[in-house]
Every structure is written in C-alpha cells, then in structure tokens.
Amino acid sequence: MRALSKTQADIWHWFDRRRSNLPRHHQQGEYQLAKLTKTSVFKTQYPKAETPLDKTTRIVRKMAEEEAEQRQAKNDRLRNARLEREANTPRKRSR
Template identity: 70%
Template sequence: MKKLTKTNVFKEYVSKPETPMDKTTRVVRQMVDEETVQRDAKNSRLRNARLEREANTPPETKASAAPKPRRTKAASTR
C-alpha cells in the first residue's frame, strides 16, 4: 500500500490565469449589468412620473362623435 502524505491526499488546486477573452467577457458582463440597473431605475422613475401625472389629471369627457360612414368594398375584377 502507498504511504499517505499531505501531498498525495490533498491535491492542490491551481487556478489558471485569466485569459484576455475571459477578461473581456467579465468586463462586458459588468457593463451590461450596470446598464440594466440604470435602465430599470430610469423606467421606474418615468413610470412613477406618468402614474402621478395621470392621477393629477382630470379624466377627459368625450363628446358623442357622429359615426363615420362606412366605405364600400371595391368591386372585384374576376
């Protein structure tokens, strides 16, 4: 039987260095995440402003409009 030592029981995990492609991917994902947060904040701000404006605006009353006459279909040339 093989003698158990610290070096052969627990293998050391060596992480490989970050490649340029990995670095680019990490940076791009970070940028996209930041843009998403900014977009969500802007959307919620605009949504709240719209809802507040709609709540403060009195509803418009529609005057009964006369119905438009219907157009007749063009004759078929079969």
C-alpha cells in the same frame, strides 16, 4: 485478491474510473483500492490565471449589467412620473 462488497465498490467506483492505466477488465467491474499517500490526497489547488478572453467576458458582462440597471432605473422613474401625472389630471366627464 478479495472481492469488495457492493458498498465498498460504490465508494471506490469514482476513483477507479479515473485510473485509466488499469487493464480493461479492472475498469469494468473488478475494483482495486487505490494507494493513497499524503501527496496524492492533499494537493494544493491553485486558482487558474485569468485568460484575456475571460477578462473581456467579465468586463462586457459588467458593462451590460450596469446598462440594465440604468435602463431599469429610467423605466421606474418614467413610470412613476406617468402614474403621478395621470393621478393629478382630472378625468373628462363622459356623457
């Protein structure tokens, strides 16, 4: 077996670490190129199904975001009303 150059070793380092069925001495520095086939490289990724916990989390986050938007709109409305009231109120003269 011929040794890989440093660049080749760096490129295949991530792939070899995933191959846990290699003997220990292969995992610690002596790299082997993996055998790639059409079925091992181009696997279809299926989306994971939403679990009940994920569904609950999504709904609660949506509710919290909606409440925060409503609270921000109310604060903006009240702030604008206060600023308008202060602008239209004549100031008292200080002596």
